[in-house]
Amino acid sequence: MILALLFDTLLAVAMIVVAVWMISVKNAFAAIIDFMVFGLLLALAWLRIEAPDVGLTEIAIGSGATGVILLRARGLARDRDEMSATPSIGFKILVGALCGGVTLGLAALVLMPPDPAPTLAYAAAENLHLTGVGNPITAVLMAYRAFDTFLETVVVLLALLGVWSLTPDRFWGGRPGPAPAASVPAPLTFLAQWLVPLGVLIGIYIFWIGADEPGGKFQGATILAAMWVLLMMAGLTDAPPVTSRRLRAALLVGPAVFMAVGIAGFWLAGDFLAYPPDFAKPVIIVIEAAMLISVAAALGMLLAGPPMRESEP
Amino acid sequence: MTFPFDTATLYGLVGALLIGIGLFGLIVDPKPIRKILAFNLIGAGVFLFFGVVAKRGAGAGFGGDPIPQALVITGIVVAFSATALAVTLVQRLSQEEAAASDADGKDRP
Numbered sequence: 001m002i003l004a005l006l007f008d009t010l011l012a013v014a015m016i017v018v019a020v021w022m023i024s025v026k027n028a029f030a031a032i033i034d035f036m037v038f039g040l041l042l043a044l045a046w047l048r049i050e051a052p053d054v055g056l057t058e059i060a061i062g063s064g065a066t067g068v069i070l071l072r073a074r075g076l077a078r079d080r081d082e083m084s085a086t087p088s089i090g091f092k093i094l095v096g097a098l099c100g101g102v103t104l105g106l107a108a109l110v111l112m113p114p115d116p117a118p119t120l121a122y123a124a125a126e127n128l129h130l131t132g133v134g135n136p137i138t139a140v141l142m143a144y145r146a147f148d149t150f151l152e153t154v155v156v157l158l159a160l161l162g163v164w165s166l167t168p169d170r171f172w173g174g175r176p177g178p179a180p181a182a183s184v185p186a187p188l189t190f191l192a193q194w195l196v197p198l199g200v201l202i203g204i205y206i207f208w209i210g211a212d213e214p215g216g217k218f219q220g221a222t223i224l225a226a227m228w229v230l231l232m233m234a235g236l237t238d239a240p241p242v243t244s245r246r247l248r249a250a251l252l253v254g255p256a257v258f259m260a261v262g263i264a265g266f267w268l269a270g271d272f273l274a275y276p277p278d279f280a281k282p283v284i285i286v287i288e289a290a291m292l293i294s295v296a297a298a299l300g301m302l303l304a305g306p307p308m309r310e311s312e313p
Numbered sequence: 314m315t316f317p318f319d320t321a322t323l324y325g326l327v328g329a330l331l332i333g334i335g336l337f338g339l340i341v342d343p344k345p346i347r348k349i350l351a352f353n354l355i356g357a358g359v360f361l362f363f364g365v366v367a368k369r370g371a372g373a374g375f376g377g378d379p380i381p382q383a384l385v386i387t388g389i390v391v392a393f394s395a396t397a398l399a400v401t402l403v404q405r406l407s408q409e410e411a412a413a414s415d416a417d418g419k420d421r422p
Contacts, residue, residue: 004320008320008323008324009323012323012324012326012327015327015331016327016330016331016334019330019331019334019335019354020334022338022350022354023334023335023337023338023342023347023350023351023354028344028346028347031347031350032346032350035350035353035354038354038357039357042357042361045324045327045361045364046361046364048320048324049320049321049324049364049365049367049368049377050368050371050376050377051364051367051368051376051377051382051385053382053383053386054360054364054382054385054386054389057385057386057389057390058360058389061389061390061393062353062357062389062392062393065393066353066392066393066396069393069396069397069400070346070349070350070396070400072400072404073346073400073403073404074346086343087341087343091341092341095337095340095341096337098336098340099333099334099336099337099340100333102332102333102336103329103330103332103333104329106328106329106332106333106362107325107326107329107330109329110322110325110326110328110329110362110365111322111326113369117366117369117370118366118370119369119370119371119372119378120370120378120379120380121370121371121372121375121377121378121379121380122372124375124378124379124380125372125374125375136375136379137379137382137383137386139379140379140380140382140383141383141386141387144380145380145383145384148384148387149387152387152390152391155390155391155394156390156391156394158394159394159395159397159398160394160397162398162401163397163398163401166401166402166404166405168405168408216386218386218390299393302393302394302397303397305401305404306401306405
């Protein structure tokens with residue numbers, strides 16, 4: 001009990017220190033590495049408040065993938081330094097007071113919780129057997145609130161469309177990201193050759209157990225996307241051109257299957273996105289497998305960035 | 314020994330502090346990449362806050378209310394997508410500015 005309290009207090013203090021450091025450190029690279037460290041601490045906090053699914057997502061996407069994207073742009077913060085005006089001390093004090101007020105207001109909400117706490121846990125548990133899955137989070141994502149999850153993958157695709165549409169005209173139709181380095185360090189190639197088969201296995205495993213245990217398609221897809229990016233970095237494969245039909249099919253298969261099942265629900269179960277009773281679990285797994293492909297492809301392409309080199313003849 | 318807070322309250326306060334720290338960085342730091350970082354810090358605080366709501370709604374044998382937890386997972390993925398788009402916008406903007414200042418340099422002499 002005391003040990004748990006000690007751990008929680010240490011973790012809380014560490015998170016605040018890392019967050020303050022992240023905002024105040026001068027060097028942008030240090031701030032981004034700080035952000036990734038912060039993500040790991042935050043994932044521990046998620047475990048402490050009994051949300052392991054969220055912790056996994058935080059490590060994979062919140063800390064890992066977001067950190068990689070930010071690292072891609074770290075040089076820009078340096079380039080723009082002299083163009084940016086630093087605010088005066090008076091302004092900083094004013095903003096500090098405002099932000100302190102926001103924090104105090106939120107803290108008051110935390111310290112005066114409604115009693116009894118509002119919860120939908122009982123409703124979620126009551127209908128869990130109808131969905132056929134054992135993990136209530138997966139049941140929420142794929143059954144109770146399936147429409148949200150459908151729109152979420154559309155948001156990921158929209159972000160990718162936005163990133164691609166920022167391609168300079170002369171590079172359109174090319175492969176995403178900068179050209180692969182002429183010489184890749186041998187340890188990196190070695191790492192990619194050994195880690196990728198293992199990583200793909202772990203990614204698929206995390207996806208598969210998501211039905212009953214913490215895990216799921218987003219966490220699994222992030223691991224698959226990371227393995228893809230590792231292969232690209234090691235020069236073992238190159239990103240497909242943004243006009244590739246196979247790439248576009250992979251990006252669309254998830255939302256397309258989701259939509260098809262949703263519309264079929266009108267006839268089979270009487271409503272949009274309703275699953276036929278007795279077949280809920282197989283239907284959910286088919287949708288999730290298609291979404292795994294699409295989300296992994298979209299995340300990999302988001303990590304690679306827009307095309308930055310001439311398309312090959 | 315009695316501790317003034319339970320676990321959920323402690324992390325709720327951390328979430329409130331993170332939102333304040335992130336908001337400060339977002340307003341005060343002029344560099345776009347640092348603003349994106351600070352914005353993600355606010356997001357982390359909001360998610361943690363929501364996670365505490367989930368923890369307090371524990372029941373029916375679950376450690377936390379699964380509905381807010383699932384919404385936070387959706388939120389993290391959407392925040393990542395928005396960050397990727399924002400970073401690419403900043404990247405493109407700085408390319409354009411670099412090209413523009415190159416052109417200025419050539420015209421001047």
